[in-house]
Amino acid sequence: MDLPNVSSALGILHPVCITKGRNAEVWDEAGQRYIDFIGGIGVLNLGHGHPAVVEAVKAQVDTLMHSAFNALPHRGYLSVVERLDQFVPVSYPLGCMLTNSGAEATENA
The missing domain is CATH 3.90.1150.10 (Aspartate Aminotransferase, domain 1)
Structure with missing residues (x-):
């Protein structure tokens, strides 16, 4: 090919x-x-x-097709991070960020 x-x-x-x-x-x-x-x-x-x-x-x-959350927040993103926060067993406030790759996650950790 x-x-x-x-x-x-x-x-x-x-x-x-x-x-x-x-x-x-x-x-x-x-x-x-x-x-x-x-x-x-x-x-x-x-x-x-x-x-x-x-x-x-x-x-x-x-x-809604797409929106970069940092430019225009939307309920879909908020719903996902709210659900994910329920699975993390800590007693302090969390901040969640969705990324599209391990590299992006590592850069922002």
């Missing part, structure tokens, strides 16, 4: 380009079906296109 615009540091595991996914399967551009043992690197534990997940995503997109 020729990928001239993709950094060689990425290290492609499989030389196919997938076009769709359903449950635990994905298909490539040639229509070949594969079992998705990678699962989106952890984000697809319910599989591709699970009806409950699709419904929740559609409802959220209809409400």
